[in-house]
Amino acid sequence: MPAKKNRDKKAAAATAPANEPDPSAPSEATETQPAEEPRPPVQVLYCAVCTFPPEYCEFGSSFTRCKAWLQENHSDLFDKFYSEEALQNKLGTLSVEAQSRLEKDTAKKEAKAVAKADAALKKKMSSTVTIKRIERNKRKHVTSIHGLEAFDIDLKKAAKQFASKFATGASVTKNPQGQDEIVIQGDVCDEVLEMIEEGAGMLKGIPSDNVEIKEDKKKKTTDD
Amino acid sequence: MFKKFQPSTDIAGQTPVKSSVQRSIRASVLSQWKIEPETLEAIWPKKEGLVHVKCREHLSIYTVKGEPILFQHFDGPFYPTLRLLHKYPYILPMVKVDRGAIRFLLAGAHMMCPGLTSKGGYLPPKEEALPAGAPVGIFAEGKEHAVGVGITKLGTEEMKELNRDVGVETATYLGDDLWVVQSL
Numbered sequence: 372m373p374a375k376k377n378r379d380k381k382a383a384a385a386t387a388p389a390n391e392p393d394p395s396a397p398s399e400a401t402e403t404q405p406a407e408e409p410r411p412p413v414q415v416l417y418c419a420v421c422t423f424p425p426e427y428c429e430f431g432s433s434f435t436r437c438k439a440w441l442q443e444n445h446s447d448l449f450d451k452f453y454s455e456e457a458l459q460n461k462l463g464t465l466s467v468e469a470q471s472r473l474e475k476d477t478a479k480k481e482a483k484a485v486a487k488a489d490a491a492l493k494k495k496m497s498s499t500v501t502i503k504r505i506e507r508n509k510r511k512h513v514t515s516i517h518g519l520e521a522f523d524i525d526l527k528k529a530a531k532q533f534a535s536k537f538a539t540g541a542s543v544t545k546n547p548q549g550q551d552e553i554v555i556q557g558d559v560c561d562e563v564l565e566m567i568e569e570g571a572g573m574l575k576g577i578p579s580d581n582v583e584i585k586e587d588k589k590k591k592t593t594d595d
Numbered sequence: 596m597f598k599k600f601q602p603s604t605d606i607a608g609q610t611p612v613k614s615s616v617q618r619s620i621r622a623s624v625l626s627q628w629k630i631e632p633e634t635l636e637a638i639w640p641k642k643e644g645l646v647h648v649k650c651r652e653h654l655s656i657y658t659v660k661g662e663p664i665l666f667q668h669f670d671g672p673f674y675p676t677l678r679l680l681h682k683y684p685y686i687l688p689m690v691k692v693d694r695g696a697i698r699f700l701l702a703g704a705h706m707m708c709p710g711l712t713s714k715g716g717y718l719p720p721k722e723e724a725l726p727a728g729a730p731v732g733i734f735a736e737g738k739e740h741a742v743g744v745g746i747t748k749l750g751t752e753e754m755k756e757l758n759r760d761v762g763v764e765t766a767t768y769l770g771d772d773l774w775v776v777q778s779l
Contacts, residue, residue, distance in 0.1 A: 408633060409631070409633040409634045409636060409637035410631065410633075410634045410637075410683070412637075412682035412683055413681065413682055413683070413684060414682075415681040415682065415740060421770075422770075422774070422775075423769055423770060424681070424738075424739075424740045424769075426738050426739060426740065427697075427701070427738065427740075427742065427769055430697055430698055430701045431770070469695055473698060476698065
């Protein structure tokens with residue numbers, strides 16, 4: 372069993388990993404004996420804008436923003452990737468015309484992504500949150516909140532928040548249209564509206580103009 | 596594979612994996628990847644249970660502490676996720692595509708032979724030739740980190756000979772929907 376042997380060697384090997392070969396060179400990696408210690412992972416830096424490793428930012432859809440981010444946070448890397456020399460090297464095997472096509476493509480992609488983000492934001496800002504008071508029987512009501520998910524709110528967590536705030540049951544259910552909504556026991560319309568306006572807890576970023584209150588009564592009864 | 600993948604609709608369920616099954620997965624991972632048991636232990640400690648995330652079309656993703664580490668299609672080979680491959684780039688054999696192919700790869704295309712055989716590309720030399728159906732890490736010309744994980748459709752020698760059609764089928768690539776999902 373190699374595992375047992377490892378234990379004896381461990382003390383000796385403890386200092387070893389520092390001078391291990393660069394794991395990014397696979398041909399070397401095949402030659403080395405299995406390490407006794409777990410090999411440390413390669414620390415990869417990811418771009419905060421597009422989540423790619425920065426060397427791939429140029430293929431992403433937010434190149435200019437990525438570039439700015441890299442320059443600000445990791446100027447050494449920025450110099451490495453975008454200095455004149457590096458740009459020259461990159462041209463290496465690619466014909467000039469292919470390169471220009473690539474650049475055009477990237478620009479197009481970027482414009483598209485920006486337009487898409489804009490449209491998404493617009494949609495988000497125009498979508499409404501509906502708070503509905505539903506009569507369950509004469510004096511009892513439930514409150515249903517619909518449309519929160521458009522504002523990137525985790526419905527389950529929001530329901531939990533409502534439940535603990537009002538000390539009642541609150542759950543995520545599907546309404547007859549198949550959309551998710553939060554149902555809170557009891558009539559808490561106004562309190563919910565207040566919470567949304569304050570942006571309490573996780574209910575952030577909802578413009579209060581987009582919130583509307585509705586009332587749903589059972590058809591038979593008319594008294595309030 | 597993950598060009599269109601919506602965690603909310605495409606995941607059928609999550610179940611912890613039985614320890615006996617975990618053992619067999621561990622054994623096959625060790626035999627399929629070039630990874631030392633110690634390193635695998637660091638990625639996936641024995642005590643930490645594996646969670647099987649079942650997705651549509653016979654796709655299984657396995658996660659440790661919510662982080663996807665490997666996936667499998669049907670009974671096929673195990674692929675590491677790209678993030679794992681970035682951390683441990685030596686676990687899969689390398690193929691390299693030339694610069695011209697990167698943008699197609701990032702759009703989810705399969706890798707054609709000419710991109711692998713051209714000057715900027717790289718295929719393992721004859722002694723280390725890969726058969727068809729081997730998982731490979733796809734690297735790119737002039738770049739340090741992997742861009743994708745794929746499976747060879749042809750043997751590497753065949754690729755050099757034929758030099759057309761799909762050489763490596765892309766399983767996951769930088770920026771696809773599996774990449775976007777950081778935890779399940």
